Amino acid sequence: MxxxxxxxxxxxxxxxxxxxxxxxxxxxxxEGYPPFNIEQSSDNAYRITLAVAGFREGDLAITVEDRQLVIRGRQEDDGEGRVFLHRGIAARAFQRSFVLAEGVEVAGAKLENGLLHVDLVRATPEPVVQTIRITKA
Structure with missing residues (x-):
């Protein structure tokens, strides 16, 4: 087939x-970690929100590579000398990728109360009308 x-x-x-x-x-x-939401805040604006509890600004990196938004997180292990009886809070590294449509750009990002918000905007293209001239053979 x-x-x-x-x-x-x-x-x-x-x-x-x-x-x-x-x-x-x-x-x-x-991919399943970390969990995220995608919202449409207006006709040409979007927001991706990732739950990154425990991550600091310096632990996170946001890049755009070939129209792909890549969000990476890596925490430094500060558990030296600590004994955990139970460790249920994930502290693992992650990478989340989102493919961006043509014309969609990152407007900004902020970390707030354990949530990373990445705002996206789409530029509205001007309509283009093109007339094709027909020539004789």
Missing amino acids: TKLTFGSHPFLLGFEQLDRLVERTAKTAT
Whole structure:
């Protein structure tokens, strides 16, 4: 059986990149830590909120790599000399990735009460009308 993709459909020319984006997104969707919310705050604004309790600003890094928002967290182990009878608070490193659409940019980020808020905005493109001249052969 042949796998049907965007790039292989005869009416969708030039969508090979979308095919790769869908595959990349499917790989990152299986991650489970840390939990997050995605909100649409207006027509062209979004907010991603991650639960990062115990992480400080210096423990977190936010980058955009090839239209992919990557949020990483790594805590330094400060449990030296401490004996835990139970350790239920996760202190493991993480990496969360989100694929950004064309024109979506990071507007800012803030850490507040154990939640990391990353604000995104989409620039509204100007409509372009192009007239194609027909020439004689």
